[in-house]
Amino acid sequence: MIILKHADDIGIQLKKIKAATSSIGFVPTMGALHKGHISLLQKSKEVCEITICSIFINPTQFNNADDFKKYPVTLEQDIYALEKNGCDILFLPDVNEIYPGETISKNHFNLGYLETILEGKYRPGHFQGVCQVVSRLLKIVAPTHLFIGQKDYQQCMVIKRLIELEGLNIELIICPTLREENGLAMSSRNLRLDEQQREEAAEIYKTLLGMQQKIKPGSLHHLKKEATEYLIKKNFNPDYIEIAEAGNLNPVNEWDGTAHLVALAAAFIGDVRLIDNILLKH
Ligand code: PAF
Numbered sequence: 001m002i003i004l005k006h007a008d009d010i011g012i013q014l015k016k017i018k019a020a021t022s023s024i025g026f027v028p029t030m031g032a033l034h035k036g037h038i039s040l041l042q043k044s045k046e047v048c049e050i051t052i053c054s055i056f057i058n059p060t061q062f063n064n065a066d067d068f069k070k071y072p073v074t075l076e077q078d079i080y081a082l083e084k085n086g087c088d089i090l091f092l093p094d095v096n097e098i099y100p101g102e103t104i105s106k107n108h109f110n111l112g113y114l115e116t117i118l119e120g121k122y123r124p125g126h127f128q129g130v131c132q133v134v135s136r137l138l139k140i141v142a143p144t145h146l147f148i149g150q151k152d153y154q155q156c157m158v159i160k161r162l163i164e165l166e167g168l169n170i171e172l173i174i175c176p177t178l179r180e181e182n183g184l185a186m187s188s189r190n191l192r193l194d195e196q197q198r199e200e201a202a203e204i205y206k207t208l209l210g211m212q213q214k215i216k217p218g219s220l221h222h223l224k225k226e227a228t229e230y231l232i233k234k235n236f237n238p239d240y241i242e243i244a245e246a247g248n249l250n251p252v253n254e255w256d257g258t259a260h261l262v263a264l265a266a267a268f269i270g271d272v273r274l275i276d277n278i279l280l281k282h
Pocket of ligand 1: 026029030058061075130133134152155
């Protein structure tokens with residue numbers, strides 16, 4: 001595995017690669033890698049000839065300074081895991097490489113209502129930050145395929161929109177959420193949970209599974225309320241439990257029994273905020 005820290009060096013490598021290769025897969029990450037990230041790398045290796053991963057903790061997507069400060073860093077282990085799993089190139093930029101001249105991109109991305117609902121509502125500015133970094137990374141890496149995880153469901157939609165907005169010819173491949181044995185969605189933030197919290201955190205997925213089992217056509221108000229109350233009883237502090245159309249994330253209060261739906265949850269356990277989602281009917 002080649003490790004590159006400068007955008008220019010990626011450009012030089014790409015010139016060589018592109019002469020011999022037609023598909024370049026890209027897996028952007030913020031490090032603290034777990035099996036979910038590795039599954040993205042594996043999928044990319046299945047589909048593409050060359051796979052580039054990046055590790056960059058993007059300051060502009062953190063709406064909470066404390067969350068940024070406490071974001072887990074496990075660089076040595078990450079490099080080992082990427083190497084072992086066959087990553088070809090690791091792009092490891094520092095902040096000046098992504099935001100040169102200390103200027104954080106002033107670009108505003110027109111994300112429409114995606115920016116103001118769910119994660120957008122509770123993490124103002126978050127998706128603009130995600131778009132800033134992903135847009136910059138896609139310019140540097142110029143992949144043919146981009147691999148991201150379904151765990152960040154709304155982020156998947158935002159990145160799909162970004163690709164459309166920028167007119168990029170990149171195939172977006174959304175990969176399934178990987179889970180711990182108890183059902184907890186794998187996430188870098190899980191490293192901030194103690195053992196007991198890790199057990200308790202599985203309640204989020206159990207709640208979503210319960211919704212999947214109980215959903216019936218008609219009003220969904222009670223289902224959402226019951227799920228929220230359940231999580232509060234289990235000592236979570238939920239930001240939201242929502243049911244939305246799977247294709248566009250429009251919240252659904254009355255279900256006609258046919259629309260494809262997704263249930264999404266965001267909740268704090270202690271001071272760690274976790275998100276998860278599950279497709280209900282598809
Ligand atoms: O999902 C993530 O880890 C990040 O939001 C991403 C896509 C790497 C952008 O910083």
